[in-house]
Structure formats: C-alpha cells, structure tokens
Amino acid sequence: MVDEIPDFYAVIPAGGVGSRLWPLSRADAPKFLHDLTGSGHSLLRDTWDRLAPLSGEDRIAVVTGRAHRAAVESQLPGIPDRNVFLESEPRDSAAAIGLAAAILHRRHPDVIMGSFAADHVIRGSRVFEFAVRDAVEVAREGYICTIGITPSEPAVGFGYIKRGGELIVDGARDASLVERFVEKPDLDTAREYVADRSYLWNAGMFISRADVLLAEIEANNPQLHAGLLELAEAWDDRERRGPAVDRIWPTLPKIAIDYVVAEPAAEKGRLAVVPGHFDWDDVGDFASLAKLNSGGRKNDLAILGENARILSDAASGIVVSHTSRVISLIGVKDIVVVDTADALLVTTSEHAQRVKHVVDALKLTGRGDVL
Amino acid sequence: MVDEIPDFYAVIPAGGVGSRLWPLSRADAPKFLHDLTGSGHSLLRDTWDRLAPLSGEDRIAVVTGRAHRAAVESQLPGIPDRNVFLESEPRDSAAAIGLAAAILHRRHPDVIMGSFAADHVIRGSRVFEFAVRDAVEVAREGYICTIGITPSEPAVGFGYIKRGGELIVDGARDASLVERFVEKPDLDTAREYVADRSYLWNAGMFISRADVLLAEIEANNPQLHAGLLELAEAWDDRERRGPAVDRIWPTLPKIAIDYVVAEPAAEKGRLAVVPGHFDWDDVGDFASLAKLNSGGRKNDLAILGENARILSDAASGIVVSHTSRVISLIGVKDIVVVDTADALLVTTSEHAQRVKHVVDALKLTGRGDVL
CATH class of the missing domain: 3.90.550.10 (Spore Coat Polysaccharide Biosynthesis Protein SpsA; Chain A)
Structure with missing residues (x-):
C-alpha cells in the first residue's frame, strides 16, 4: 500500500x-x-x-x-x-x-x-x-x-x-x-x-x-x-x-x-x-488550536513553543510562546495567550473567532506593522 | 494652612x-x-x-x-x-x-x-x-x-x-x-x-x-x-x-x-x-491596582504604561504595558495583564493575591532572573 x-x-x-x-x-x-x-x-x-x-x-x-x-x-x-x-x-x-x-x-x-x-x-x-x-x-x-x-x-x-x-x-x-x-x-x-x-x-x-x-x-x-x-x-x-x-x-x-x-x-x-x-x-482559530493540543482534556493548559518558560497555577486553555519570556498564568480558564516579539494576544476560546476583527482594527488604525 | x-x-x-x-x-x-x-x-x-x-x-x-x-x-x-x-x-x-x-x-x-x-x-x-x-x-x-x-x-x-x-x-x-x-x-x-x-x-x-x-x-x-x-x-x-x-x-x-x-x-x-x-x-495587589485605576467603573479596562499600544474588545480589568508591543485583549473580564520585557503575567482580579506564590515558585525553580 x-x-x-x-x-x-x-x-x-x-x-x-x-x-x-x-x-x-x-x-x-x-x-x-x-x-x-x-x-x-x-x-x-x-x-x-x-x-x-x-x-x-x-x-x-x-x-x-x-x-x-x-x-x-x-x-x-x-x-x-x-x-x-x-x-x-x-x-x-x-x-x-x-x-x-x-x-x-x-x-x-x-x-x-x-x-x-x-x-x-x-x-x-x-x-x-x-x-x-x-x-x-x-x-x-x-x-x-x-x-x-x-x-x-x-x-x-x-x-x-x-x-x-x-x-x-x-x-x-x-x-x-x-x-x-x-x-x-x-x-x-x-x-x-x-x-x-x-x-x-x-x-x-x-x-x-x-x-x-x-x-x-x-x-x-x-x-x-x-x-x-x-x-x-x-x-x-x-x-x-x-x-x-x-x-x-x-x-x-x-x-x-x-x-x-x-x-x-x-x-x-x-x-x-x-x-x-x-x-x-482546519485549525481555523485558537479554540481549535487549544483543542487540538490539549488531547481533549478540558482542564489542560496546552503549550506551543520550543523554548516556552511557563508557570501556571490553575490555568487551562492554550499558550503559544514565541519569545524567551517567562509567562505566568494564574487561575485563568480556557484562556488563549499568544506571546510574540511585537504583539501579545489575550482572549478565551469562546472569543477566538473575534481575533479576525482585531486584525481588521489593526489595519484601520495604522498598526499594520504587527500584521 | x-x-x-x-x-x-x-x-x-x-x-x-x-x-x-x-x-x-x-x-x-x-x-x-x-x-x-x-x-x-x-x-x-x-x-x-x-x-x-x-x-x-x-x-x-x-x-x-x-x-x-x-x-x-x-x-x-x-x-x-x-x-x-x-x-x-x-x-x-x-x-x-x-x-x-x-x-x-x-x-x-x-x-x-x-x-x-x-x-x-x-x-x-x-x-x-x-x-x-x-x-x-x-x-x-x-x-x-x-x-x-x-x-x-x-x-x-x-x-x-x-x-x-x-x-x-x-x-x-x-x-x-x-x-x-x-x-x-x-x-x-x-x-x-x-x-x-x-x-x-x-x-x-x-x-x-x-x-x-x-x-x-x-x-x-x-x-x-x-x-x-x-x-x-x-x-x-x-x-x-x-x-x-x-x-x-x-x-x-x-x-x-x-x-x-x-x-x-x-x-x-x-x-x-x-x-x-x-x-x-496600599495597592497590595493587582486587584487594588485595577480598582484604583478604573475610577470604580466595573467594566472598564484600566491601562498603565506611557507607551501602551492596547486594542481591546469587550475586555475589563487592568493592563500594565512596559514594552512597546501591541497588546490585544478580547472578551476577557476582570483580567490582569502585566507585560514586561522578560516576563508576562496573566491572571484575574480574583486571583491577584496568588501572584506571591508565583514569585516563590520562580525562586524555587531557578528562574530568579526575572524577579
């Protein structure tokens, strides 16, 4: 085959x-x-x-x-x-x-x-x-x-x-x-x-x-x-x-x-x-990404990023770390944190679809440098 | 007088x-x-x-x-x-x-x-x-x-x-x-x-x-x-x-x-x-800091940081920006986001007291470089 x-x-x-x-x-x-x-x-x-x-x-x-x-x-x-x-x-x-x-x-x-x-x-x-x-x-x-x-x-x-x-x-x-x-x-x-x-x-x-x-x-x-x-x-x-x-x-x-x-x-x-x-x-948004990386476990915190330095206490959702910064998450549920050199996103799985609007807003407000 | x-x-x-x-x-x-x-x-x-x-x-x-x-x-x-x-x-x-x-x-x-x-x-x-x-x-x-x-x-x-x-x-x-x-x-x-x-x-x-x-x-x-x-x-x-x-x-x-x-x-x-x-x-924690800076308005997002570049959509709480990064907050309530060059904190007002434990954990786990 x-x-x-x-x-x-x-x-x-x-x-x-x-x-x-x-x-x-x-x-x-x-x-x-x-x-x-x-x-x-x-x-x-x-x-x-x-x-x-x-x-x-x-x-x-x-x-x-x-x-x-x-x-x-x-x-x-x-x-x-x-x-x-x-x-x-x-x-x-x-x-x-x-x-x-x-x-x-x-x-x-x-x-x-x-x-x-x-x-x-x-x-x-x-x-x-x-x-x-x-x-x-x-x-x-x-x-x-x-x-x-x-x-x-x-x-x-x-x-x-x-x-x-x-x-x-x-x-x-x-x-x-x-x-x-x-x-x-x-x-x-x-x-x-x-x-x-x-x-x-x-x-x-x-x-x-x-x-x-x-x-x-x-x-x-x-x-x-x-x-x-x-x-x-x-x-x-x-x-x-x-x-x-x-x-x-x-x-x-x-x-x-x-x-x-x-x-x-x-x-x-x-x-x-x-x-x-x-x-x-199709990993259409961060809610999908969180689900995909948590192995289906609802209360897990999925971590993406080779050099992630994460300290979490009662946190679930997903954190994507593209910097060397220490990221500390305390008591946040279904959270989405995406940490990059020039931009940071904090939202929840529930609102993951709205990220697109932020991108539109960044374009409109002259902050396209981070797109 | x-x-x-x-x-x-x-x-x-x-x-x-x-x-x-x-x-x-x-x-x-x-x-x-x-x-x-x-x-x-x-x-x-x-x-x-x-x-x-x-x-x-x-x-x-x-x-x-x-x-x-x-x-x-x-x-x-x-x-x-x-x-x-x-x-x-x-x-x-x-x-x-x-x-x-x-x-x-x-x-x-x-x-x-x-x-x-x-x-x-x-x-x-x-x-x-x-x-x-x-x-x-x-x-x-x-x-x-x-x-x-x-x-x-x-x-x-x-x-x-x-x-x-x-x-x-x-x-x-x-x-x-x-x-x-x-x-x-x-x-x-x-x-x-x-x-x-x-x-x-x-x-x-x-x-x-x-x-x-x-x-x-x-x-x-x-x-x-x-x-x-x-x-x-x-x-x-x-x-x-x-x-x-x-x-x-x-x-x-x-x-x-x-x-x-x-x-x-x-x-x-x-x-x-x-x-x-x-x-x-006495501004003992980020919950106090949020309250102090929101003027008592429950659904406000207080922003601290001279050069803050914040884009928020239905977010409340406080964001402290000590970098030039664009910070986007979507649909997060009573959130606490503190963004510094080498460390990031994401929590909520409710859990603000637990930040001290994180500091202790950082000491214990050899990450004192960010304290």
Missing part, C-alpha cells in the same frame, strides 16, 4: 495568512509555515510528508506567493524547482488550483491531481492514504471527487457535504455522489447531521483528472479558464513566464474553487465523495 | 519589593519606584510631594536599601544627602523607622517625626495635611499617634484600628485613644466594623516625638534600641558610619514596627489615633 499512485499529482495551495491565528500567523509568516501540533514540523511540511508516499516527491506541486518562495523551499528541500508555482498576488483558490491544473495538464495530459490545503492538520496518515487512493479511482472515471471527513462531533465551524446515491467504482470501497453542500450549521442542525450519518465535513480536498477540472472551470468561468490556459502555455518557457504572470495573473477572477468547480459539479451529478475516517482539522 | 509644622520631620521608609505586583515590581525596581496611578510620578515622588508642604524639603528623610540610592536620589532631587539613610540589607520596619528616630533625635532632640510608607496611594492631599497636623499636636502631648483611614467599604485586605476613649488635645479636632488593633477581617466582620463607625483602616502611619518612639522601642526590645543608639552615635561621622552599619545593622532584630511600638503602646494607653477622611490604598 505504499506504492505511488499511477498518474497522480499532489497540489498544495499554500496561501492564506490565517488571520484568526494572529499574532502567530502574519503576512510574512502565514499559518502553513508554523508548527501548530508540536510535531517539530510546519503544517506545510506535514502535508508534504503525508502526500509524498502517494505521489512521489517529484510529483508534488506547491502554489504559493512569491514572498514565500524561500520559506517554502527551505521547508521542502525535495521539491523540484519546476513544481513551485509562484503567484504574483493572491487570487483565491480557483485561480491557484486552476493554474496547477493547467500547467500539469500541459506537461502530463493524463494527470489526476489532488489538491490539499497546506495548513490543515490530519492524524492517521494510513487512513488518509486509503481515502486518497479510493478518490483517485473515482476520479479516473471522470468524476471530481472530494474526501468528506466522517464527523467526530457536531461541529459548527465546518461546512458539510450531503451524500447522495452510491457510486460503484472498481477499487473504491465507499463512493457516493454529492447531493449538495451545506454551509456551517447551527448546533442543533449539526447534531441532526451527525445523527443522520449521510453528512460529512467538507475539508476542501478535490481529486480529479486535470482535463475534467479544467472543463468544469471552462463551463462555469470562461474568463478564468482562458487566462489559466494562456498562463500555462507560457509557463515552461523561462523567458515568457514572468511577463505572462505579470500581465495575466492580476486579471483573473478572485473566486473560491467551491463556486467555480465543486458546487456546479455537484448540481450536475459530477461530484463524488469518499469518506475519510481520519482526524482532520 | 500651607505653613510648615514646627519641629516636624517626615520619614519615608522605602523598602519592600511588592511581590504581589510582580512582574511589575522587581528586586531592582520595587513598587515605590513605579507610577501606579498614571500621575507621571513614582509613588515615592508622590509621597514626597505630599509631605514637603508639611515639613519642608530639608526635613524629609528616606530610609532605603543601598541598591536603591541612585534611584531614590534621581526621584527626589531636592533631598539633602544627609537625609538618605541607607540600609545594608532589609531588617524590617522597626529597624528602619527606629534608625531614623535615633539619628534625628541626636540631631534635633525635640523632633516630632511622622513615618509614611513610600508606596501607598493617597488622594486628597489637603485632607491628608489636616490629619497630619492634628496628629502632630497629639504627638506633642507624648502620645504615639496614628492616622486611621475612615473606611469607604468593608475591605478585607486591611487591618483595622478600634477607637477608644476620646482625647482632648488643643489643636486636634478628633483624637481618640486606640483601644486595639485587629487583623484583616472576613467580609461579615468587615461589614460590622464599617457599620460600627469606631473602626478605621490601619494605614501604618505613625507620628510621635522621636524620644517617645525610642523609649517605646527600649521598653519592648532593648537589643534593637541599643543597636540603633550605637548606629546613631556614629552616623554623622563620615569615617565611622560605614563600619558601624556593616557591624551593627545585620545584627538588629527583624521585626515590624507594629509589634515593637504600636501594639504595646496601645495596650498601655499611649497610642492615639486621628481619623483621615481621605482616599488611601
């Missing part, structure tokens, strides 16, 4: 600052470059390590901003230079994944690509591999296939995928059509979903033939498709690539892959799903 | 780190050197400014540790060199105040001295002046006189003074004998005290003739008295002072003035009290 999958290429879009993880995540140190699990590796590196057994190191591409090139290459010394696709500015996920599809399709017309966010946490890599292998078999049949995570609780922070009719595909144990996508539910609705068993978490993983993905983009956003093809045509010519990026990339529509590919494909019965029975989290 | 009081000398014992205000207060930056009210001045300087109209600048003495000499002189440029009494090590309040009494008594046999802590906060300096003037008149009659603060609430963090029989003293409007001192009460008892109206807060201010104070020390602790007299005898001889301090000071009993002077004097009917109708606080 550790054989590489024929025709398979892994694409890692590594964009997104992760504003709700400020001041840990920054414009120049986005979420995917951090070790959020105490593994000793960045999330990007963990993603690479998870995918390399499936695709081989030569067939992993990363789509990232020009500013992150050096950091990405230092995290991933095995990545071939030609597989680092640099954006001149963020244009959202449809452009990023579409660019990879267009380039890879020119290089390998039969390629089946899977896109996997650079900043999610997955535990249970063997089970993950099973799911990807199944999804690739479904994708070979011409479907766009997603991996839906079997819910471990009635989460309100994720979107859900409603499974529809069963798909019989050789080599895939448990595939279905996607009936529809549903937005983040309220708690009662989430409980119904979990009880119903036909709902899975939408983890934003898409596996499909590159030609199928491009056809879906073409059908739903011809302008984006045309730009991507033009870029791909110039891409592997060293002299033409730079000018093409500078000219075309900023004109591409800024839109999420969900709207250009996943939802339209679902409506047309072209989107499939295989369940993923592994632990997954 | 702004005339200096004849024969009056103010003594400011400036010792005590203020462990419960760690990491703001440190061994090398004790509480009295901090601005805890946003006045722009240290507590020591505020104390000086309050006393100078009563005694004149030439008649204020400060008793402090050798390590704090430069800091004290820089805070109090008007202090005559001969009025800075330096301890070679801390020996508690009886030795500190007794030393001042012994020295001043040799210099001015008729001196009436008042001792006032360097690190308390007082608001209402005119009312304070009235109380001191009254206390001096009582002291002239041979009493040791304290100023008891009229309680503004049933505080459990202070000791109380029970007033006894009225004293008729010319020039003092409302003097009584002290019936007894009582330790910090529980809340129910504190409520009774406040309702009773004969209880005042013990603010540790003592005004008496130096000869009376020394006689009380002699009666209750002859060893301390002998040492102090020997020191005083050598003090104003530049060549003899240093050796005398080195030899005698470390042998003096370490004991609080309360046990050597106030309580025995009260038992013998020699302790008087005049009420002080001004705002007073």
Whole structure:
C-alpha cells in the first residue's frame, strides 16, 4: 500500500495568512509555515510528508506567493524547482488550483491531481492514504471527487457535504455522489447531521483528472479558464513566464474553487465523495488550536513553543510562546495567550473567532506593522 | 494652612519589593519606584510631594536599601544627602523607622517625626495635611499617634484600628485613644466594623516625638534600641558610619514596627489615633491596582504604561504595558495583564493575591532572573 499512485499529482495551495491565528500567523509568516501540533514540523511540511508516499516527491506541486518562495523551499528541500508555482498576488483558490491544473495538464495530459490545503492538520496518515487512493479511482472515471471527513462531533465551524446515491467504482470501497453542500450549521442542525450519518465535513480536498477540472472551470468561468490556459502555455518557457504572470495573473477572477468547480459539479451529478475516517482539522482559530493540543482534556493548559518558560497555577486553555519570556498564568480558564516579539494576544476560546476583527482594527488604525 | 509644622520631620521608609505586583515590581525596581496611578510620578515622588508642604524639603528623610540610592536620589532631587539613610540589607520596619528616630533625635532632640510608607496611594492631599497636623499636636502631648483611614467599604485586605476613649488635645479636632488593633477581617466582620463607625483602616502611619518612639522601642526590645543608639552615635561621622552599619545593622532584630511600638503602646494607653477622611490604598495587589485605576467603573479596562499600544474588545480589568508591543485583549473580564520585557503575567482580579506564590515558585525553580 505504499506504492505511488499511477498518474497522480499532489497540489498544495499554500496561501492564506490565517488571520484568526494572529499574532502567530502574519503576512510574512502565514499559518502553513508554523508548527501548530508540536510535531517539530510546519503544517506545510506535514502535508508534504503525508502526500509524498502517494505521489512521489517529484510529483508534488506547491502554489504559493512569491514572498514565500524561500520559506517554502527551505521547508521542502525535495521539491523540484519546476513544481513551485509562484503567484504574483493572491487570487483565491480557483485561480491557484486552476493554474496547477493547467500547467500539469500541459506537461502530463493524463494527470489526476489532488489538491490539499497546506495548513490543515490530519492524524492517521494510513487512513488518509486509503481515502486518497479510493478518490483517485473515482476520479479516473471522470468524476471530481472530494474526501468528506466522517464527523467526530457536531461541529459548527465546518461546512458539510450531503451524500447522495452510491457510486460503484472498481477499487473504491465507499463512493457516493454529492447531493449538495451545506454551509456551517447551527448546533442543533449539526447534531441532526451527525445523527443522520449521510453528512460529512467538507475539508476542501478535490481529486480529479486535470482535463475534467479544467472543463468544469471552462463551463462555469470562461474568463478564468482562458487566462489559466494562456498562463500555462507560457509557463515552461523561462523567458515568457514572468511577463505572462505579470500581465495575466492580476486579471483573473478572485473566486473560491467551491463556486467555480465543486458546487456546479455537484448540481450536475459530477461530484463524488469518499469518506475519510481520519482526524482532520482546519485549525481555523485558537479554540481549535487549544483543542487540538490539549488531547481533549478540558482542564489542560496546552503549550506551543520550543523554548516556552511557563508557570501556571490553575490555568487551562492554550499558550503559544514565541519569545524567551517567562509567562505566568494564574487561575485563568480556557484562556488563549499568544506571546510574540511585537504583539501579545489575550482572549478565551469562546472569543477566538473575534481575533479576525482585531486584525481588521489593526489595519484601520495604522498598526499594520504587527500584521 | 500651607505653613510648615514646627519641629516636624517626615520619614519615608522605602523598602519592600511588592511581590504581589510582580512582574511589575522587581528586586531592582520595587513598587515605590513605579507610577501606579498614571500621575507621571513614582509613588515615592508622590509621597514626597505630599509631605514637603508639611515639613519642608530639608526635613524629609528616606530610609532605603543601598541598591536603591541612585534611584531614590534621581526621584527626589531636592533631598539633602544627609537625609538618605541607607540600609545594608532589609531588617524590617522597626529597624528602619527606629534608625531614623535615633539619628534625628541626636540631631534635633525635640523632633516630632511622622513615618509614611513610600508606596501607598493617597488622594486628597489637603485632607491628608489636616490629619497630619492634628496628629502632630497629639504627638506633642507624648502620645504615639496614628492616622486611621475612615473606611469607604468593608475591605478585607486591611487591618483595622478600634477607637477608644476620646482625647482632648488643643489643636486636634478628633483624637481618640486606640483601644486595639485587629487583623484583616472576613467580609461579615468587615461589614460590622464599617457599620460600627469606631473602626478605621490601619494605614501604618505613625507620628510621635522621636524620644517617645525610642523609649517605646527600649521598653519592648532593648537589643534593637541599643543597636540603633550605637548606629546613631556614629552616623554623622563620615569615617565611622560605614563600619558601624556593616557591624551593627545585620545584627538588629527583624521585626515590624507594629509589634515593637504600636501594639504595646496601645495596650498601655499611649497610642492615639486621628481619623483621615481621605482616599488611601496600599495597592497590595493587582486587584487594588485595577480598582484604583478604573475610577470604580466595573467594566472598564484600566491601562498603565506611557507607551501602551492596547486594542481591546469587550475586555475589563487592568493592563500594565512596559514594552512597546501591541497588546490585544478580547472578551476577557476582570483580567490582569502585566507585560514586561522578560516576563508576562496573566491572571484575574480574583486571583491577584496568588501572584506571591508565583514569585516563590520562580525562586524555587531557578528562574530568579526575572524577579
């Protein structure tokens, strides 16, 4: 089961600052470059390590901003230079994944690509591999296939995928059509979903033939498709690539892959799903980060930071220490403390979502130096 | 009423780190050197400014540790060199105040001295002046006189003074004998005290003739008295002072003035009290500090620190900023955040008393570098 999958290429879009993880995540140190699990590796590196057994190191591409090139290459010394696709500015996920599809399709017309966010946490890599292998078999049949995570609780922070009719595909144990996508539910609705068993978490993983993905983009956003093809045509010519990026990339529509590919494909019965029975989290905020690092123990204080000097007395929650300062926490429950050289955040798990507003306020009040 | 009081000398014992205000207060930056009210001045300087109209600048003495000499002189440029009494090590309040009494008594046999802590906060300096003037008149009659603060609430963090029989003293409007001192009460008892109206807060201010104070020390602790007299005898001889301090000071009993002077004097009917109708606080912990700086508004976030860069969203309590870092507080109530270059404290008003335990733990675990 550790054989590489024929025709398979892994694409890692590594964009997104992760504003709700400020001041840990920054414009120049986005979420995917951090070790959020105490593994000793960045999330990007963990993603690479998870995918390399499936695709081989030569067939992993990363789509990232020009500013992150050096950091990405230092995290991933095995990545071939030609597989680092640099954006001149963020244009959202449809452009990023579409660019990879267009380039890879020119290089390998039969390629089946899977896109996997650079900043999610997955535990249970063997089970993950099973799911990807199944999804690739479904994708070979011409479907766009997603991996839906079997819910471990009635989460309100994720979107859900409603499974529809069963798909019989050789080599895939448990595939279905996607009936529809549903937005983040309220708690009662989430409980119904979990009880119903036909709902899975939408983890934003898409596996499909590159030609199928491009056809879906073409059908739903011809302008984006045309730009991507033009870029791909110039891409592997060293002299033409730079000018093409500078000219075309900023004109591409800024839109999420969900709207250009996943939802339209679902409506047309072209989107499939295989369940993923592994632990997954998008670590969207510090509440998730605390939960992820406390091992589920409610009264624990999770500590992130190699050189953390923490003294706690009846404290629970999470402390992220990126300085050498002594941090003392007394009697604070579900607390979130993030200590960096130029910014400090103190909040609670309950208010973790509001960190994004602080980031907005910092921009508005001219304190962007700490973003 | 702004005339200096004849024969009056103010003594400011400036010792005590203020462990419960760690990491703001440190061994090398004790509480009295901090601005805890946003006045722009240290507590020591505020104390000086309050006393100078009563005694004149030439008649204020400060008793402090050798390590704090430069800091004290820089805070109090008007202090005559001969009025800075330096301890070679801390020996508690009886030795500190007794030393001042012994020295001043040799210099001015008729001196009436008042001792006032360097690190308390007082608001209402005119009312304070009235109380001191009254206390001096009582002291002239041979009493040791304290100023008891009229309680503004049933505080459990202070000791109380029970007033006894009225004293008729010319020039003092409302003097009584002290019936007894009582330790910090529980809340129910504190409520009774406040309702009773004969209880005042013990603010540790003592005004008496130096000869009376020394006689009380002699009666209750002859060893301390002998040492102090020997020191005083050598003090104003530049060549003899240093050796005398080195030899005698470390042998003096370490004991609080309360046990050597106030309580025995009260038992013998020699302790008087005049009420002080001004705002007073010993700022014993961060809960007091928060209250002091919030103007009594429960949901306010008090901010201390000249260059504080604070962004708060639904936060209350206090933040002390001694760095240039941006501090963001979201949804934390009654929080205490103290941000210094090498140490950070996060707690709540409710747990403010436990800061002392942290300081103990830091000592025990070899992290004394941040004390």
